[in-house]
Amino acid sequence: MNQMQWTHLDQWFSQLLAPEDDALRQVLAQSHAAGLPDINVTANQGKLLHILARISGARRILEVGTLGGYSTIWLARALPADGQLVSLELNPDYAKLARQHLAAAGVADRATVLEGPATQTLAQLIKDQTAPFDLIFIDANKDDNPAYLALSQQLARVGTVIIGDNVVRQGRVLDASNADPGVAGMRTFLQQLAAPNLTSTAIQTVGSKGWDGFSISIVESA
DSSP states (O other), X not given: OOHHHHHHHHHHHHHHHSOOOHHHHHHHHHHXXXXXXXXXXXXXXXXXXXXXXXXXXXXXXEEEOOTTSHHHHHHHTTSOTTOEEEEEESOHHHXXXXXXXXXXXXXXXXXXXXXXXXXXXXXXXXXXXXXXXXXXXXXXXXXXXXXXXXXXXXXXXXXXXXXXXXXXXXXXXXXXXXXXXXXXXXXXXXXXXXXXXXEEEEEEEEETTEEEEEEEEEEOOO
16 A cells, blocks of 8 residues: 555545534644644544543543644543643644634633643643643654653543654654654653553554554553
């Protein structure tokens, strides 16, 4: 199989099992028009996040990396009416656009975007003794993934689900000598997932985004 086939199959899966409504389509169109990078999860990946949030019974979700709010909407729609999602975004222009998208999708009442470097925001949430989150989705700059994971675990509880995106890096994570910060950060992140207080796995994927994958973990102890 080749990239064209992977893309077509992703499109078919999405149309059949994860159809986008107008709000989701507008997120992609307006994000593209605003010059945001085309690094959103796909529709079928967004649906996977939605399903995982529902399976875990999540009432509080933390997302590290908002971009235009596409994955945020998929996750927020999995929450009960009184649920809460907190999404962290470095770029104030992206955060502003994401808030508009969340409002248009009807989830602004349960989804909040916080601006600033995620490591600083996470540290502040810890300092504020924020209630633990039930599901954490880490999908920001990969060089800081080790710090995001370490800080996020302080905002978790036993049973919290932690999902990491883009863990394969086109296979480059196999190369311990690769000096790319994103690759090195992801290797360290994956090594952290092998800690005894986590039960983890990582899955390779192919699709419209090429060769990549995600990790999923359950927090077993503090």
